[in-house]
Amino acid sequence: xxxxxxxxxxxxxxxxxxxKNGLQADDVAMLLGASxxxxxxxxxxxxxxxxxxxxxxxxxxxxxxxxxxGAWRMACYAMNNxxxxxxxxxxxxxxxxYSDKPSGQEILNTCRSIISTVLSEKGANEMVHHxxxxxxxxxxxxxxxxxxxxxxxxxxxxxxxxxxxAASRSTLAWQFTRVxxxxxxGPFPSNPLTDLPTRFVPLTLKNTEDAILSTGAIPxxxxxxxxxxxxxxxxxxxxxxxGFDLPxxxxxxxxxxxxxSKHPAPGWFDKSWFNKNKISRKPSHxxxxxxxxxxxxxxxxxxxxxxxxxxxxxxxxxxxxQRIKYWRETxxxxxxxxxxxxxLNWSERVQALTW
Numbered sequence: 598x599x600x601x602x603x604x605x606x607x608x609x610x611x612x613x614x615x616x617k618n619g620l621q622a623d624d625v626a627m628l629l630g631a632s633x634x635x636x637x638x639x640x641x642x643x644x645x646x647x648x649x650x651x652x653x654x655x656x657x658x659x660x661x662x663x664x665x666x667g668a669w670r671m672a673c674y675a676m677n678n679x680x681x682x683x684x685x686x687x688x689x690x691x692x693x694x695y696s697d698k699p700s701g702q703e704i705l706n707t708c709r710s711i712i713s714t715v716l717s718e719k720g721a722n723e724m725v726h727h728x729x730x731x732x733x734x735x736x737x738x739x740x741x742x743x744x745x746x747x748x749x750x751x752x753x754x755x756x757x758x759x760x761x762x763a764a765s766r767s768t769l770a771w772q773f774t775r776v777x778x779x780x781x782x783g784p785f786p787s788n789p790l791t792d793l794p795t796r797f798v799p800l801t802l803k804n805t806e807d808a809i810l811s812t813g814a815i816p817x818x819x820x821x822x823x824x825x826x827x828x829x830x831x832x833x834x835x836x837x838x839x840g841f842d843l844p845x846x847x848x849x850x851x852x853x854x855x856x857x858s859k860h861p862a863p864g865w866f867d868k869s870w871f872n873k874n875k876i877s878r879k880p881s882h883x884x885x886x887x888x889x890x891x892x893x894x895x896x897x898x899x900x901x902x903x904x905x906x907x908x909x910x911x912x913x914x915x916x917x918x919q920r921i922k923y924w925r926e927t928x929x930x931x932x933x934x935x936x937x938x939x940x941l942n943w944s945e946r947v948q949a950l951t952w
Contacts, residue, residue, distance in 0.1 A: 600896040602933040603643075605946045606859060608885035611851045612949055620889070620943040622651050626850030627660040627785060628674065629888075630667025632835030632865070634815070635907040636857040637666045638924055639893055641687065642931035643855040644670060646938040648679045660731045660785045660847065664834030668734035668812045672715060675724040675732040682715055689714045691924050694917050701748075701820035705810070708819065712810050721805040731780040732800060735834035736812040736825060738774040744821070744830040755816055762866040766878070769864065770794050775837040776826050778808040788844035793837055798826040807831075815909070816865070839865045842880035845888065852888040857906050859892045859951050879952045890950070893934060902926045 607615055614624070628647075630637075652659065652674075663671035669690075673682035689711040695703060716724075724732050742754025754772060761768035775795040777784050784797055800808060804825060811822035812834035821830035840861030845852050854861075860879075862868040867878045898906060902923045911920045 600894065601937055601946070602894055602897040603937040603941070603946075604859060604892045604894045605941070605943065605948065606890040606892065606950050607947050608882065608888045608950060610886045611889045612947060614851065615889070615943050615947045618944070620851075622655060623657050624850050625659070625853045625889075626657075626847035627662065627845060627852040628671065629841060629845075629852060629854040629856075630661070630663035630669075630671040631841060631854075631856055631861065632665035632667055632833065632839045633857055634666055634909040635690075635911060635924065637670055638687075638691075638927050639857055639898075639901070639906045639931055640670075640855045640934075641683075641928045642934035642936075643891055643938065644673070644683055645680070645932075646935040647853075647855075648674065648683065650939065655729055657849075658729050658731060660733065662733045662735070662785045662841075662845075663812070664735045664838050664841075665813045665815070668809055668834065669712070669715065671732060671734065672712075672720070672724065672809055675727050675730040676716075676720050677723045677727070682717075682720065685717070686711070686715045687928065691921055691928075695912065701818065704818060705814060705820040705822070708813055709806075709810055712806055712813075716806060716809075721802050724805060725781060725800060725802060731782060731785070733777060733779045733785045734800075734808060734812050735838050736776050736778060736808060736831045737834055737836040738776050738796070738826070739772065739821060739830045739832055740774070741772045743772045743816070743832075748817070752817060759866045762864065766864060766867075767792070769837060769866075773836055775834075776831065778804070778812075778826060786845070786847040788846060790843065792842075796826065818909075833865065835865045837864055839863065839868055840880070842884055844881075844884050847887065853891070854888050855891040857893065859890065861890075882950065885950060889947075891934075891938075893931075897930075897933065901930060 661671040676682040742750045745751050775793050777797045781799050807825045811825045811831035814832045821832045825831040842863035
């Protein structure tokens with residue numbers, strides 16, 4: 598088989614549907630955006646295609662769910678001119694710059710500037726009142742040592758959380774609460790979330806910017822955001838839901854999931870296990886039964902500058918000029934994913950999940 602830029606994977610129910618019927622836009626009831634840091638840049642061409650073509654003229658309700666940078670992307674989908682919002686996010690994200698040793702507050706201030714640019718004057722209002730997009734995001738309320746303002750105490754708290762998570766994901770409940778910030782109509786379609794303590798809080802004009810900011814506040818690196826959904830410190834939604842392992846079962850369609858990896862890690866503390874091939878904590882096949890993953894192929898990734906997807910270590914390993922050039926080249930190459938999607942025969946290309 599000729600190598601293609603895009604790989605397509607689906608859970609059992611979605612796989613059966615696509616093999617028999619292909620996939621139409623109205624077959625999709627939900628769109629996911631995972632935590633990623635700069636990795637999201639490789640998905641730029643996919644986002645452009647979905648906005649420009651696949652979901653164009655849509656009227657059916659579309660539930661959006663994102664954590665961290667994935668929530669930033671989903672926020673663009675939830676604005677009236679989503680393509681312009683994506684352009685604002687792309688430019689402000691690529692051009693972010695920092696001092697040699699930035700504080701967590703400096704990085705948080707820069708991230709707030711990015712979110713303010715993306716939302717512009719009317720973004721929060723459009724998000725709450727969008728005709729079909731239903732914005733949801735997950736942020737994490739911190740407890741114990743992880744909510745401390747002392748860097749040393751926080752590092753100890755997160756270190757303990759990582760060790761305990763290796764034994765059982767359920768131990769995250771000792772220091773974290775998942776907080777679902779959802780569209781005023783109600784949260785995304787799923788079975789009850791019983792794996793971890795979870796609170797549900799509606800998005801409003803007042804809390805939208807802070808909610809989007811907090812879900813991208815990387816632990817230790819970025820200062821937490823205060824009092825987003827009640828008193829407390831809120832950090833990266835990826836702590837609990839980095840790559841998602843949630844019972845997402847919309848009754849009127851499937852879940853479309855553009856992702857940078859064919860092996861999504863459930864939580865933030867799980868992601869290194871895939872990279873180091875030590876432990877394989879895999880998402881539930883049952884939870885992914887209605888999910889369709891769009892993933893850049895290994896062959897495509899090998900042709901990116903430096904042979905890899907952008908990541909947050911690029912801030913340390915490259916000068917600003919080198920990093921920006923690299924990231925722009927990645928976005929340019931991601932147009933191949935757009936072109937591949939524009940001619941995609943879903944039924945011929947779909948494969949079963951790889952884990």
